[in-house]
Amino acid sequence: MHAVELEDVHVHVGGQHIIRGVTLNVPCNSVYVLMGPSGSGKTTLLRVINRLIDMVDGARVSGHVRVLGIDALKADPYALRRRVGMVSQIPNPFPHMTIYDNVAVAARINGVARGKREEGEVVEWALKKAMIWDEVKDRLHEHPHVLSGGQKQRLCLARALAMKAKVLLFDEPTANIDPVNARKLEGAISSLKDDATVIMVTHSPHQAARVADRVALIYEGRVLEEGAAKEVFLNPKDEFTVKFMRGEI
Ligand SMILES: Nc1ncnc2c1ncn2[C@@H]1O[C@H](COP(=O)(O)OP(=O)(O)OP(=O)(O)O)[C@@H](O)[C@H]1O
Numbered sequence: 001m002h003a004v005e006l007e008d009v010h011v012h013v014g015g016q017h018i019i020r021g022v023t024l025n026v027p028c029n030s031v032y033v034l035m036g037p038s039g040s041g042k043t044t045l046l047r048v049i050n051r052l053i054d055m056v057d058g059a060r061v062s063g064h065v066r067v068l069g070i071d072a073l074k075a076d077p078y079a080l081r082r083r084v085g086m087v088s089q090i091p092n093p094f095p096h097m098t099i100y101d102n103v104a105v106a107a108r109i110n111g112v113a114r115g116k117r118e119e120g121e122v123v124e125w126a127l128k129k130a131m132i133w134d135e136v137k138d139r140l141h142e143h144p145h146v147l148s149g150g151q152k153q154r155l156c157l158a159r160a161l162a163m164k165a166k167v168l169l170f171d172e173p174t175a176n177i178d179p180v181n182a183r184k185l186e187g188a189i190s191s192l193k194d195d196a197t198v199i200m201v202t203h204s205p206h207q208a209a210r211v212a213d214r215v216a217l218i219y220e221g222r223v224l225e226e227g228a229a230k231e232v233f234l235n236p237k238d239e240f241t242v243k244f245m246r247g248e249i
């Protein structure tokens with residue numbers, strides 16, 4: 001069973017053809033990594049999966065997108081997004097809510113927590129899982145503007161986790177985080193596989209090698225190479241993949 005299936009997906013924005021026939025299947029309870037150079041279409045693919053692409057002016061999507069067995073292009077986007085959590089490349093905590101509420105609101109949306117006590121437990125669990133609990137536990141009722149960029153990103157990760165969504169989309173979740181915490185977060189991401197399917201963008205082949213079950217290399221809106229992570233890393237078929245792994249592109 002696949003958590004997400006893309007079949008011959010195309011995205012046009014204005015006059016540009018930015019996704020050019022992408023087909024890929026993401027197995028349930030796995031970590032699937034999208035790699036590729038800047039501008040290749042990774043974020044756009046994530047936005048197709050949770051229909052944030054609807055917010056892009058003039059975007060047109062064709063092909064088939066199934067998420068948890070549902071036709072994502074026909075589904076109610078709000079219902080879909082309750083089942084598909086996302087952490088964007090640029091952290092976007094809700095500025096007018098406290099740190100606590102930023103996470104609690106996600107738990108409330110999906111009815112994850114019944115009552116205040118359970119809500120507090122989910123918030124603490126999510127903040128711990130996102131490796132930020134120690135840094136915020138004494139200022140849960142402050143607003144997120146007091147946090148650093150990397151802390152905001154981990155807060156957004158906690159918000160996505162608190163939804164207990166079955167599909168999680170992470171767009172470079174460790175981009176603003178120091179290497180020690182990045183490694184810890186990778187551990188946390190791997191542990192999410194028990195309950196969810198993770199699709200993650202990273203620019204780091206090393207990170208991909210550590211966390212991915214499968215990887216796809218995206219280039220100019222197409223899948224250049226795709227497969228089990230071990231195979232792609234040990235035995236890349238495409239010359240471009242080899243160069244990308246070596247950091248030459
Ligand atoms: N709202 C938009 N309007 C027009 N073009 C867009 C829009 N969003 C993205 N694009 C174009 O689509 C292409 C893919 O962008 P996308 O953000 O998906 O790349 P990416 O692989 O995530 O890159 P990066 O690694 O830099 O985040 C780029 O050429 C970009 O300029």
Ligand SMILES: [Mg+2]
Pocket residue numbers: 042043044089171
């Ligand atoms: Mg991107």
